[in-house]
Amino acid sequence: MAVSFIILAAGMGSRMNSDTPKVLHHVGAAPLLHHALTAARALEPSRIVVVTGHEAAQVAKSAEAFDPSVECVLQEPQLGTAHAVDMAAPLLADFAGDVIVLYGDTPFIRPETLQAMRDARAHHSVVVLGFEAKDPGRYGRLVVSGDDLERIVEYKDSTDEERLITLCNSGVLCASAKLIFELISKVENDNEAQEYYLTDLPALARAQGLSAGVVTCDESETLGVNTRQQLAEAEAAFQSRARSDALENGVTLTAPETVFFALDTHIGRDAIIGPNVIFGTAVTIESGAEIKGFCHLEGCHVSRGATVGPFARLRPGAELAEDVHVGNFVEIKNAILDEGVKVGHLTYIGDADIGEFTNIGAGTVTCNYDGVMKHRTKIGKRAFIGSSTMLVAPVIVGNDALTASGSVITENVPDEALALGRAEQVNKPGLATKLMARLKSIKAAKGSS
Ligand code: UD1
């Protein structure tokens, strides 16, 4: 059966003490909202609807940046979680499948858990995701009898006895679209908070002779972010999960606790990641590549057999083909390095195309920016760029060409040519010792005065 998602993201998140809406705060270099969207997308849903409210335009923009097919609806004012879900009714009331409700501020729900909820729909009309809380605090409590969920009671509305229950509501709920909207139309706000609670749905379902049930998950999956403290905890939890996932997928991490991942980092089997490596967004490392210590990577692709670092920086658009070597203190941005290219030391390559097996000497700079516009440098195959060459773009260096060390290359270099772009050297016999003697006598004269 088809599934769609409703992700609630209208709340202000006042406890974050921030001008940024809560769901746009980052964990793993991605907005919290993208974590929920990633989990949802893993189930290949028909539709995903995000309910926006506080700073709706910003939240919608971020949702659409993640995936343009995500739809957004506005909830204004915010009258509770059932009211929020109801905002999606115009889009989903006729949807002939299940709907799963997620929160935008709860980044760790696993796709497997969502799948387990869908499977549990074979036995229950409404399925709620619960967890055994170490400290149940102010969570809603699940009142169960046997396999059935009788009702959910919100903390504010609970009795002392109900507060002893440790099985808590995560907020994630699954039912057919038809039933969800039918039941929501019956929800009232006669509770402590005077809100329309989504948590009324299980009891309403049972009142019409349908059954409700619980799927449980580990508490770590339901960690929600309400404060900066919890945001920091969420980051730590994300990194710890990303590290164990990488190890499990056959990636070597020499010092796992010093490596930082982003939500969309992809690393192939048998890649080796040294200590103190930071992955920003959109990095793909293929199988068998090696990233040595102290590298910073973002928006780049490193192919099989390539080695990077130590102390290298790959910026957005860096594309390293197989067996490329990028060494220490090298920065690469918006550049394609074909197979076997070597850039060993102290070099900036920006806005460039470099042909296979070309060698770039130490201290080379692509001078890509004239203060107003960026220009491209093109270097052919098997070229040899001498140390400390300044390549003033736009410029083309041909196949098998060579530039002399220290050259400033402002003109194109034809295939197989040697380009010398530096002042000619003049040797003055004996002048070194004469000069030194003169400087020493000046110093001595100053000292005696
Ligand atoms: C909710 C549950 C509670 C559960 C807890 C888990 C209800 C009534 N209670 O309580 O049982 O234990 O989550 O964290 O559902 N939102 C909207 N529009 C609204 C209200 C909320 O979009 O009108 C969004 C919020 O932005 C947030 C989510 O829904 O992402 C949950 O709302 P929140 O007010 O935080 O609910 P809790 O009191 O935490």
Ligand code: CA
């Ligand atoms: Ca909350």
